[in-house]
Amino acid sequence: MKKILTILLCGFFLLGAIGCGKSDENSNKSKKYGVNDQVLTDVKAEIVTNDGKKEKKSWYELNGLLYENNEYFKKHYSGAKVKITDTVYKIKKEANSYEVILSSGWYVYINQNANDLSEVLNGTKVEIESYIYDNYFWPIMDDKDGESTIKILSN
Numbered sequence: 502m503k504k505i506l507t508i509l510l511c512g513f514f515l516l517g518a519i520g521c522g523k524s525d526e527n528s529n530k531s532k533k534y535g536v537n538d539q540v541l542t543d544v545k546a547e548i549v550t551n552d553g554k555k556e557k558k559s560w561y562e563l564n565g566l567l568y569e570n571n572e573y574f575k576k577h578y579s580g581a582k583v584k585i586t587d588t589v590y591k592i593k594k595e596a597n598s599y600e601v602i603l604s605s606g607w608y609v610y611i612n613q614n615a616n617d618l619s620e621v622l623n624g625t626k627v628e629i630e631s632y633i634y635d636n637y638f639w640p641i642m643d644d645k646d647g648e649s650t651i652k653i654l655s656n
Contacts, residue, residue, distance in 0.1 A: 544605035546585035548633065550577050560606035563633070563640040574635060581633045583642060586654070589625045592618060598644060601627075601651070609642040609649075616651055626654040 517621070545557040567574040587603040594600075599618045601609040609629055611618065630641035631649040642649070 506630060516562060522623060525584070529628060541606045542588070542604045543596050544585065544587045544603070546583050548578070551579070551581050551628065557599075560603075560640060564606070566641055567635055571635075574640075578633045578640070582630070583633050583643075584628070584630045586626070586628045589621055589623055591623060592621055601629075603627075603629075605633045606639075607642055608636075608639070609651075610644055611649055611651055612644045612647045614647070618651065620656070624641040628654055 541559075541561055543559055543561075545559050548556045548558055563574070563578065566578070584603070584606065585603070586653065587605050587607070589601060590597060590604045591602040592647060594613065595610070598613050599611045601611060601618070601621075603609065609631060611629075611631075629642065629649065629651050631644060633641045634641055
């Protein structure tokens, strides 16, 4: 009788442990991922579309539009002005620009001649005004004719 009770108790503990493992899998399904499996924050950018409408959209939403209908994306968003306040996820210097990856998934290319970002670190809060384009894979912000600005809000 004691053996049966011990086996039943062990079975209940194993079932409980298996149930705990499944909750981690379900929580990952609600996360949004960007390029290189970066977990994204849900920061929305202020956009003035090519039609002159003001919208707020996340990188994830725009990426979905680009994937769904590339021509629609180009008509309404390619070259549109965008403003965002976000946190730097990663930054690296390219040939003539800085590539700034934001926590919301945006890749921002900023002219290095107009901006010195050598002191910007991961986690720095910034405000960026730029233009939306696509690199055929995902939406990006690019420094159109050196007109983009970046303000460092906190380090």
